[in-house]
Structure formats: C-alpha cells, structure tokens
Amino acid sequence: MSFCDVAIVMLAHNGEEFTRHALNSILSAKTKPWELFLVDNASDDDTPKLIQEYAPRLEEAGISFHTWRNSENKGCSLARNEAWEKVSSRYTVLMDNDAAVCTANWLEEFIRCFDREPKLGIVGAKMIYPYQPHPIQCAGVGISRLGRIAFRGRGADRYDSRYQSYWPTWALISACWMMRTDLREDVGYLDEHFHPVQYEDLDLCVRARLAGYEVAYTPSVEMYHFEGITTASFGSEDYKVNIARNSLKFRERYHQLFKTFTDELPAEEFRWLTSSELGLRNELDLSLHDSAKA
Numbered sequence: 001m002s003f004c005d006v007a008i009v010m011l012a013h014n015g016e017e018f019t020r021h022a023l024n025s026i027l028s029a030k031t032k033p034w035e036l037f038l039v040d041n042a043s044d045d046d047t048p049k050l051i052q053e054y055a056p057r058l059e060e061a062g063i064s065f066h067t068w069r070n071s072e073n074k075g076c077s078l079a080r081n082e083a084w085e086k087v088s089s090r091y092t093v094l095m096d097n098d099a100a101v102c103t104a105n106w107l108e109e110f111i112r113c114f115d116r117e118p119k120l121g122i123v124g125a126k127m128i129y130p131y132q133p134h135p136i137q138c139a140g141v142g143i144s145r146l147g148r149i150a151f152r153g154r155g156a157d158r159y160d161s162r163y164q165s166y167w168p169t170w171a172l173i174s175a176c177w178m179m180r181t182d183l184r185e186d187v188g189y190l191d192e193h194f195h196p197v198q199y200e201d202l203d204l205c206v207r208a209r210l211a212g213y214e215v216a217y218t219p220s221v222e223m224y225h226f227e228g229i230t231t232a233s234f235g236s237e238d239y240k241v242n243i244a245r246n247s248l249k250f251r252e253r254y255h256q257l258f259k260t261f262t263d264e265l266p267a268e269e270f271r272w273l274t275s276s277e278l279g280l281r282n283e284l285d286l287s288l289h290d291s292a293k294a
Contacts, residue, residue: 075196121213124172140217147251174201
C-alpha cells in the first residue's frame with residue numbers, strides 16, 4: 001500500500017448507495033490519499049449511518065478521515081470550499097459521491113501529470129459510464145465562441161484514439177479532478193455565486209488559466225461516473241432554471257474571452273445524448289484496472 005500527498009474532498013447529499021461505491025473504490029485502489037473530507041450536505045437518507053460505518057475502515061486503512069454534517073444543503077461551492085480550506089495536503093481531489101475509481105493507481109497517475117507539467121494547476125480524468133460497454137461520459141470540456149459547453153467524447157468508445165492523449169483545455173468537470181491545493185491562494189475558491197451547483201467548476205478552470213496555470217485532461221486516469229446523482233436532489237424544474245441562470249452568468253462573465261475561441265469540436269459534441277443513444281446495457285461493472293490504456 002502506498003500513500004500520496006493528496007486530500008479527497010467529497011460531498012454527499014443523499015445517494016448513500018453511490019457513496020458506498022465511491023468509498024469502496026478508494027479503499028480498494030493501490031494508492032491512498034493522506035486525507036479524506038466527506039461532507040454530509042444535509043442528507044435525509046441513511047448517509048449518516050453509512051459514514052459511521054466507514055469511518056473506522058478509513059482510519060484503519062491509514063487515511064486521515066474528516067467528516068461533518070451541515071444542517072442545510074449549502075450547495076456545491078460553499079460546502080466544497082469549507083472542506084478545501086482545511087486541506088493540508090499538496091494536492092486536492094474533488095470527487096463526486098457518484099464517481100468511483102477505475103484506475104487502481106489513479107492518484108500516482110494524476111501526480112505524474114504535475115511532475116511533467118510544472119505550470120499545471122488542474123487535471124481531469126477520463127469519465128466513463130459504469131455500465132457496459134463503458135462509453136466515455138466526458139474527456140474534457142470544450143467551449144465554443146458563444147460560450148456553449150461540450151462534453152468532449154461523450155458516447156465515444158472508451159479507447160477511441162481521439163481521446164487517448166493528454167489535452168490542454170480551458171475547462172473540466174469536477175466529478176473528478178486533481179488540483180494544486182494552493183490554487184486557493186493564487187486563484188481563489190469556487191465562486192459561491194454559482195449556487196447551488198453547475199458552472200462553478202468551469203469558472204474555476206477559466207480563472208486558473210487566466211492566472212497562468214495550465215488546465216488539462218488526461219486519459220491515464222479513468223473514473224466511473226453515474227452522472228446526475230449529485231444534482232438529483234434538486235427538483236427538475238428548479239434544476240433547469242438553475243442551469244440556465246448559471247450558464248448565462250458564465251457566458252456574460254467571459255464573453256470577451258470566448259470571442260477569441262475557435263469551434264474545434266464537432267457539432268455533435270455540443271448535443272446532449274440520451275441514454276438510449278449511448279447504448280448502455282444494464283450491466284454494472286465497477287472493476288479496478290491497473291492501467292487506463294487499452
């Protein structure tokens with residue numbers, strides 16, 4: 001067993017079965033973090049019991065485990081910021097509770113990216129669906145001149161050669177990424193104006209780029225992502241309004257920057273594929289792999 005100078009920050013607002021998958025995958029991986037911050041963001045299911053169950057297991061594994069329960073759902077940015085502020089490790093991983101480790105030495109692979117790229121501030125994993133045949137959910141984020149967001153590679157084969165290379169970009173989704181902990185001093189925290197969720201991660205990436213850091217996608221780390229569980233606690237209509245509001249806020253903030261962009265991604269990557277179009281089978285598979293390569 002090896003440890004890395006890393007803290008994982010994870011929020012949980014319900015979805016205890018997914019949080020169980022996430023914690024099991026962290027415990028089963030070859031590399032472990034020094035710290036794990038698990039914030040119960042006012043869950044009303046059995047998440048508190050789950051945390052009590054896993055606390056001794058995490059401590060026995062040598063992980064410094066920190067947890068607390070918020071009396072109300074503080075949203076994503078504020079709740080993450082309160083944990084990030086307490087991190088003492090060199091690197092911080094933001095990980096959704098509906099994500100699970102796929103690449104067994106994932107933390108080492110992330111850190112190798114920082115070792116190779118001195119200006120790297122944030123690096124994101126290849127997010128794949130947990131159901132067979134494991135198509136890509138997101139291989140980095142593309143932004144058009146109009147500020148439209150595209151999940152690069154969505155629906156493509158897991159080993160499609162177009163998404164098997166390190167790719168500097170302007171934005172990533174925070175379902176799983178690693179960042180320098182000291183970004184909080186140089187760039188600032190997640191913007192709590194993007195409340196309760198959505199676009200706060202894209203905004204931090206853009207601010208990191210503007211501050212001189214590199215933001216990149218790496219295929220060397222694969223993570224399973226159930227997608228949407230993190231935001232399921234918000235009502236569908238409220239959630240749609242929230243996305244529209246935060247999208248407008250994001251575009252207005254950076255519209256002058258986006259005008260300098262070119263539409264590098266094909267038009268189909270700006271379209272949100274349905275579950276049937278993704279070809280997912282009802283075969284859940286969260287197995288660990290030694291390498292993210294084919």
